[in-house]
Amino acid sequence: MSCCSITCAKWTTLSLSVILLILGIVTVIKWNSLFHYFEMKELAVASENTEGFKMWKETPIPMYMEVYIFNWTNPDKVEKYETIKPSFVEMGPYTFYEHHIRENVVFNDNDTLTYFNKRTWKFLPDQSVGTLDEKITVLNPIVAIVGNLIKDEHYLVKRALNFFLEEKNENIAVTKTIGDLLFNGYDDPLINIAMKLNMSKIHLPFKKFGWFVDRNGSATYDGVYNMYTGNKDISKLGIITEWNYESQTSYYPDKCGLINGTSGELWYPPHSSEEISIFASDMCSNVKLHRNGSGYVHGIEGNCYEDLPTGVRNVSKCKFGAPAFISFPHFFLADPIYLNKVEGMRPDASKHATKLLIEPNTGLPLKVYAAFQLNLLLEQTEGIDVLSRINTTMMPCFWFVQKAELSDDLARLAKLMLMGGNLGTYTGYGFIGIGALLLLIYLIILKRSWRDSDQEKLIT
Structure with missing residues (x-):
């Protein structure tokens, strides 16, 4: 049971680490361009559904x-x-x-x-x-x-x-x-x-x-x-x-x-x-x-x-x-x-x-x-x-x-728009940091499992 738990924890930690590292790297590389693309689409007045059109139609x-x-x-x-x-x-x-x-x-x-x-x-x-x-x-x-x-x-x-x-x-x-x-x-x-x-x-x-x-x-x-x-x-x-x-x-x-x-x-x-x-x-x-x-x-x-x-x-x-x-x-x-x-x-x-x-x-x-x-x-x-x-x-x-x-309300909205790119980037770096930490934990678990395995061999 103990051996299984260690094995499950080891592979779970490794999997989460890899997923977060990949997600973080992709977010850091792609977030700004994706956010900018959708932001510009919302600022445009190409249809009545965009925020840009609503603000332009009747000046707020x-x-x-x-x-x-x-x-x-x-x-x-x-x-x-x-x-x-x-x-x-x-x-x-x-x-x-x-x-x-x-x-x-x-x-x-x-x-x-x-x-x-x-x-x-x-x-x-x-x-x-x-x-x-x-x-x-x-x-x-x-x-x-x-x-x-x-x-x-x-x-x-x-x-x-x-x-x-x-x-x-x-x-x-x-x-x-x-x-x-x-x-x-x-x-x-x-x-x-x-x-x-x-x-x-x-x-x-x-x-x-x-x-x-x-x-x-x-x-x-x-x-x-x-x-x-x-x-x-x-x-x-x-x-x-x-x-x-x-x-x-x-x-x-x-x-x-x-x-x-x-x-x-x-x-x-x-x-x-x-x-x-x-x-x-x-x-x-x-x-x-x-x-x-x-x-x-x-x-x-x-x-x-x-x-x-x-x-x-x-x-x-x-x-x-x-x-x-x-x-x-x-x-x-x-x-x-x-x-x-x-x-x-x-x-x-x-x-x-x-x-x-x-x-x-x-x-x-x-x-x-x-x-x-x-x-x-x-x-x-x-x-x-x-x-x-x-x-x-x-x-x-x-x-x-x-x-x-x-106005104050529009200023808060503008700040969110301006912070959106940075927030995504910082989130990506956060994923990378957590992924790196989990990878470190995985290595520690792996090292301990090797040490326990060596001790069992010495006993036998």
């Missing part, structure tokens, strides 16, 4: 938009005296909760899907400085837009517009509520007059004006997107291939008009990429971000990307001919000529730089801080009295920042 990360509007304090003096600079006081923030839902999603055969992006905003009074009902004086955008559209027309056309401006008591400044300037919109008689002029250059796509009018809750406003699902090639995940069924916009020439980059919310794993690109429909073009160090969110390290170009970007062709230009807030990093033309700008790198923190192995956005300013070029125009005595000036209208940061 809380997003906020803070809007700051520039109150124009001296329009009457600027209109009368060319030596007076426009002076502005920043108002806000007016904070909104922003939510994104993808609608009309269609999976295509070429590893892409087509969709609309529905965005909704809800005002958060507790996180705002001021209400949507308070009034503010700003540059009259309709005067600036229509004036720019007909600045090269015959003098008599400009005098006709001037007649309407005087009849309707239109000035270069207008006082409206914050709500009307942003989402509600307001009626302006000049819009109807501009339509009645029946000029080929004037195509105003709105019946009332507001910077975000008709956008809240609209699935079609941002256009239709086509993007890679990442199923066949995870390095293409989230990259926009077409916008409004075109691979290149007509607003910019050559490479400047190519549609590329992600929407900014879904990313391929960038690893050590020095440059990434976001397609912004509001600019009808891409925004390039450059790697600049790293940072941490909830203990997760990510690569930090910043937008580094200087000056302003002309988006007038993208905005129906309006003299619209995008810059950083307060003309941060822009040519000093813009700052010197106005009063009240206070550029600050800590508030006015765009930054994006991405986990390099999964492409998970950890933190987003996207800050941009919209400006209108107010040009001196002969024939239109309210524009004939002003200096040509880049007028700041408002700036906004979109904020998002990984």
Whole structure:
């Protein structure tokens, strides 16, 4: 009985040792690649069943938009005296909760899907400085837009517009509520007059004006997107291939008009990429971000990307001919000529730089801080009295920042994903360690059985 027990223990120990050693070696060699394969399959948006699709379909990360509007304090003096600079006081923030839902999603055969992006905003009074009902004086955008559209027309056309401006008591400044300037919109008689002029250059796509009018809750406003699902090639995940069924916009020439980059919310794993690109429909073009160090969110390290170009970007062709230009807030990093033309700008790198923190192995956005300013070029125009005595000036209208940061729940999930590869490897090494220990025990048992066998021979 004793001999049988020793024999059983010996072979059982050897068997377990071999099994654990083989299992450990295979786990160490294959685990990372297998885990990475299944991880990337889950991150892709190739079907409605993947975790990547569920997170992309309705953005789970809380997003906020803070809007700051520039109150124009001296329009009457600027209109009368060319030596007076426009002076502005920043108002806000007016904070909104922003939510994104993808609608009309269609999976295509070429590893892409087509969709609309529905965005909704809800005002958060507790996180705002001021209400949507308070009034503010700003540059009259309709005067600036229509004036720019007909600045090269015959003098008599400009005098006709001037007649309407005087009849309707239109000035270069207008006082409206914050709500009307942003989402509600307001009626302006000049819009109807501009339509009645029946000029080929004037195509105003709105019946009332507001910077975000008709956008809240609209699935079609941002256009239709086509993007890679990442199923066949995870390095293409989230990259926009077409916008409004075109691979290149007509607003910019050559490479400047190519549609590329992600929407900014879904990313391929960038690893050590020095440059990434976001397609912004509001600019009808891409925004390039450059790697600049790293940072941490909830203990997760990510690569930090910043937008580094200087000056302003002309988006007038993208905005129906309006003299619209995008810059950083307060003309941060822009040519000093813009700052010197106005009063009240206070550029600050800590508030006015765009930054994006991405986990390099999964492409998970950890933190987003996207800050941009919209400006209108107010040009001196002969024939239109309210524009004939002003200096040509880049007028700041408002700036906004979109904020998002990984929540605690998603951070825990992300940590599990990042630890998964290491856990498997460590488990493999654990199997090898236990297998080696059992092998050592087997050798000890084997040595003892040999010793007992030799002693029995001596006795006999």
